[in-house]
């Protein structure tokens with residue numbers, strides 16, 4: 001049976017709308033989502049989307065469910081040091097995790113296995129269990145260190161997906177650009193989506 005559980009992490013890179021839209025799509029696809037939110041991600045979410053999440057995980061979950069009009073039983077917001085969360089152990093964690101958006105800081109921490117908070121630990125668990133880890137990195141330009149960290153993770157089987165939307169679907173809005181990235185992520189996860197036209201079908 002397909003495990004319809006997934007870990008989604010939001011970190012403090014620009015691109016909060018990607019993370020929010022991805023969460024919306026995963027919940028709509030009936031996934032149980034364990035959501036990890038870094039402190040910096042909360043700042044970026046408020047700056048870019050005007051959404052100020054309350055401090056505690058439960059209050060944050062309620063605010064998100066209200067914002068997205070989703071069922072509360074499908075979303076679990078995990079605290080930064082909730083070491084008893086299923087995502088903290090290979091014996092219980094979902095096999096798939098997406099870090100979207102992913103900051104250069106979290107990229108470095110994961111590349112070096114720091115596991116200093118639940119978000120980093122969850123990524124470490126997915127890697128050690130040989131699961132699927134996608135990191136939607138956003139920074140520009142990339143330093144040599146960023147590139148080295150991405151190469152290191154890629155060589156360990158992590159999928160590095162720079163937040164770099166294309167323009168060939170002729171986006172008319174920011175939402176179209178966001179959907180471009182989210183569609184590519186969902187494709188990698190094997191989640192059915194019809195957010196943007198597929199290459200070769202609607203462009204001839």
Ligand SMILES: Cc1cc2nc3c(=O)[nH]c(=O)nc-3n(C[C@H](O)[C@H](O)[C@H](O)COP(=O)(O)O)c2cc1C
Pocket residue numbers: 010011012013014038039040041043044047102103104105106107138139140
């Ligand atoms: C509005 C805003 C935008 C930011 N954009 C980026 C970014 O695009 N990429 C990045 O690596 N860091 C960015 N930062 C800096 C990170 O948030 C910062 O390095 C933070 O320590 C990352 O912590 P985290 O990885 O635990 O979320 C941004 C910060 C703010 C407040």
